[in-house]
Amino acid sequence: MLSAVRHGVVFGAVFCSLSGFFLFAQSGTASAGVAQPASASGTAADSPHPTQYDSHRRPITAGGFVSSGPVVFEDISDKAGITHWVHKMGNPDKQFIIESNGSGVGLIDYDNDGWLDIYFVNGSTFQAMDGKEPAPHAALFHNNHDGTFTDVAAKAGVTNDRWGFGVAIADYDNDGWPDIFVANWGKNRLYHNNHDGTFTDMAEKAGVTLGNWSSGATWGDYDGDGKLDLFVAGYVHFDRNHLPVVGQEGVSFAFCSFRGVAVNCGPHGLKGEPDHLFHNNGDGTFTDVSVKAGVADAPGYYGLTSIFVDINNDGKPDVVVGNDSTPNYLYINKGDGTFEDVSYASGYALNEAGRETATMGIAVGDYENNGQLDLYNTTFSDDYKPLYRNDGDASFTDVSYQMGIAEISVPFLGWGDAFIDYDNDGWKDILSVNGHVYPQVDQHPWGTSWAERPMLFHNMQGKKFENVPAVEGTGLALVIPARGMAVGDLFNDGKLDVVINVEDQHPVILKNVSPDHHHWLELKLEGGSKSPRDAVGATVYVTANNMRQRQDVMSGGSYISSNDQRPHFGLGDATSVDSIEVHWPSGKVEKFSAPGVDRIITLKEGSGQEMTKTQLAAGMR
Secondary structure, three states: OOOHHHHOOEOOEEEEOOOOEEEOOOEOOOOOOOOEOOOOOOOOOOOOOOOOEOOOOOEHHHOOOEOOOOOOEEEOHHHHOOOOOOOOOOOOOOOOHHHOOOOOEEEEOOOOOOOOEEEEOOOOOHHHHOOOOOOOOOEEEEEOOOOOEEEOHHHHOOOOOOEEEEEEEEOOOOOOOOEEEEEEEOOOEEEEEOOOOOEEEOHHHHOOOOOOEEEEEEEEOOOOOOOOEEEEEEOEOOOOOOOOOOOOOOOOHHHOEEOOEEOOOOOOOOOEOOOEEEEEOOOOOEEEOHHHHOOOOOOOOOEEEEEEEOOOOOOOOEEEEEEEOOOOEEEEEOOOOOEEEOHHHHOOOOOOOOOOOEOOOEEEEOOOOOOOOEEEEOOOOOOOOOEEEEOOOOOEEEOOOOOOOOHHHOOOOEEEEEEEOOOOOOOOEEEEEEEOOOHHHHHOOOOOOOEEOOEEEEEOOOOOEEEOOOEOOOHHHOOEOEEEEEEEOOOOOOOOEEEEEEOOOOOEEEEEOOOOOOEEEEEEEEOOOOOOOOOOOOEEEEEEOOEEEEEEOOOEOEOOOEOOOOOEEEEEOOOOOOEEEEEOOOOOEEEEOOOOOOEEEEEEOOOOEEOOHHHHHHHHO
């Protein structure tokens, strides 16, 4: 979460604390038109990006609006009844890093009524932890089916009342009801769904409390036993009794300044918190197998977002971890209970210039419709946001400049992100929400801001992305210090909406009001006896409109958040679906037919036509 300028850049030379030598390099590509030395933090160093203002002298991150154009999102937060709840994380001056990162949001149909509800994680304050003021509560907003929501967190028993960060939704005990894992600074929570609108915290019994700073979590069945396991990324070891300030051991001014201005310290100069993989024992308890599995994060990188997903198409979920100012991780599942670290070999550890990035959010999706999952990361300001194209066999190429989305993203500090087909044309677009970590930026002419607007890129059939202008008064022109973000069909109308957890403010719902009239299909999957009940880890291919699209059922991702787990497919002008192919976590592959379009259908493992290897090979040609 650091800019390179925080690392004492002098005349273009940066001491690389990870490799122990001075590193001189050029970032970007020929298309970028600007040569920028690399840094130990993985962000653009030397001279910051050129300051950009709009015609009203607003930083481009908080301006640049147009008066007319396509309206994609409408802010309905007030009408939805969610603005009385407010996120709280530390004090407004953000003296310490723990006060800056914000919290995630999870979409969950907790009462199985077929409508998505919303869980907002809340932070806390030192005063609350000392019992000097009430603890900020998390919110569970029940979907009333009429465009409004009601906070039932207290009744449901999920207020957390701890310093919260990430959330991951999944049915970990296969009882047919989704549960909630909350990653905290301090002990984590594992809220088991009691089937009656209430939850019970089972984290102590389950053995997943940990105790310091857990950030992003993800569920996935890594060993194929039909039970969901839990991966929890660790960020910084934050010690209340030894607060990170200049002069503390290992904390120098270089780690506590941004463009020469004093700001909160870290993460460099602070000890990293390890990652953890918990094996589901099937009896309500978990066993920490991080070291044995090879995913324990021995270097102590600053982990933020994590996600289980099958990157190399071998039917086994791999683990992707976005690390702040340190190399990202990509662990390939070997199928024997262990993982191979291919972070560098895959091309995902660093960006195109060979630099670490300050990765916050991870979007996963197949933007080319070629069956390969690509990755889009949000990063710090003064750096572009990398789009990693999957070239097959878990080999990635940073194509950000090639796809036309690099330069425009530089001033923004990104958090939650997603591949989202907002107009249902069958091509996955890219959305990110943004906001700075230093309130001090508003006091300086740096072309960035504490509160920032979202960014939406329209997919031009996999060949380029085009920026969608922010029309005044619409959702894309909303200027907020955004953090966690989840996308899903809140109103069961076939359009993907956006839910944002906002630092120290009320949350936001952006309703999708795109004027397109394209068709769509959504699927609710139910796994059989050898798969997780909620089908987390399943891969679905839908063929329609002369395209074969892929969607995966995932828990986690974005920025420490959890999206709608119903695979969503925009169908363009197609009025029928040629085929639905489901690769279940058990390894079974089945073909289904759709009774029509513009609807949500439920598919159960074992009820489709099982496909042979010959049929699968023919389908791929």
